[in-house]
Amino acid sequence: MERIDGHTLLIGLMAYPIRHSMSPTMHNNAFAKLGLNYAYLAFEIDNDKLEKAVDAIRTLDMRGSNVSMPNKQKIIPYLDKLDPAAKMAGAVNTVVNDNGVLTGYTTDGTGFMKSLADEGLDIRGKKMTLAGAGGAGTPIAIQAALDGVKEISIFNLDDAQWEQAEKNVEIINRETDCKATLHHLEDKEDFKKEIASSYIYCDATGVGMKPLENMTLVEDPSWFHKDMIVFDTVYAPRETKLMKVAKEAGVDHVLNGLGMMLEQGAEAFKLWTGEDMPVDYIRELLFSEDN
Structure with missing residues (x-):
């Protein structure tokens, strides 16, 4: 908890249902391992709440968010830009906030x-x-x-x-x-x-x-x-x-899908932080846990 202070930047995960997700465990342990001042939280957001949730990314100056079912395609009209792969796929699983400009990526x-x-x-x-x-x-x-x-x-x-x-x-x-x-x-x-x-x-x-x-x-x-x-x-x-x-x-x-979740998470981690996720450390942590 000593990592959390007045300068901590929030990253979200918006999907429904999502309480089962391993992503908060993955990202928060990676932040701690590298000493990065971020916190990652899961929010149960369905299509009907999605537009306001995306507005909150800007309003709260969040660094960004992951997006999962059922929002990966529905989120696109609420974003400012798409990277080429996301545009080709017509789906987004990662949003990066650069001074209020929201760019959608797909790392799946x-x-x-x-x-x-x-x-x-x-x-x-x-x-x-x-x-x-x-x-x-x-x-x-x-x-x-x-x-x-x-x-x-x-x-x-x-x-x-x-x-x-x-x-x-x-x-x-x-x-x-x-x-x-x-x-x-x-x-x-x-x-x-x-x-x-x-x-x-x-x-x-x-x-x-x-x-x-x-x-x-x-x-x-x-x-x-x-x-x-x-x-x-x-x-x-x-x-x-x-x-x-x-x-x-x-x-x-x-x-x-655990390995896919890990590797797509590592791609998103790099987009948000500019740092490489300690993948071997996180893999050992996630794969050794009982489900």
């Missing part, structure tokens, strides 16, 4: 790719099946394509995110060498076929997280094969229903 895609690299996994030149085209799925798809993934089959419900999924496919096919296709998540046979021919399956939806922690989009272990990666962007609970199904199938590499 780089966090996803770095978390795979941390595990010694390389998906460049490979095929990915991705469920979800929202605030996490969109930057994951675009960054994976930019980094050299050969083919991405994107699955989404025919809902409000379908238009975003169409945009993602169009951008990827126009701006990268990756081949992207869009599929209806309601078509289970197609979903099963695409997963079977993929090196990695990534679930970037909220299925598996509270209040949907007992659900998974893939319930049959036979859909998976041993020599693949199954990646769930959810990290609370630490082992999701999807991960249990993948492990039952004997999949070699089954990952939750």
Whole structure:
């Protein structure tokens, strides 16, 4: 507590629900480790409170904020600028306040790719099946394509995110060498076929997280094969229903979203402070904790 004084700068996290988040633990321990005078707090903010919450960043002279579901796309009209990756993805997970000018960034895609690299996994030149085209799925798809993934089959419900999924496919096919296709998540046979021919399956939806922690989009272990990666962007609970199904199938590499959360957090940390997060220290702290 001796770090907190009259000069402490506040950084927030705006999402709903968000009390499960590991981000306050991650950032506050990183600030303490480096002796930086910042404090990071989580605020349960839904779409209906978002505009006033963004105004508060300016009013309180906060250094910035993280943004998570369901606000990653809804926040864009309230910001002053977007960095190129956020503009391409149409999603923001990090806001930086420079003297009242709010710039939106997305670090989810780089966090996803770095978390795979941390595990010694390389998906460049490979095929990915991705469920979800929202605030996490969109930057994951675009960054994976930019980094050299050969083919991405994107699955989404025919809902409000379908238009975003169409945009993602169009951008990827126009701006990268990756081949992207869009599929209806309601078509289970197609979903099963695409997963079977993929090196990695990534679930970037909220299925598996509270209040949907007992659900998974893939319930049959036979859909998976041993020599693949199954990646769930959810990290609370630490082992999701999807991960249990993948492990039952004997999949070699089954990952939750904790590593992605760490690496996207490190990118945001650098944007706010100009310092490198002590990633090894934070990884040991987060991965050793029981969920």
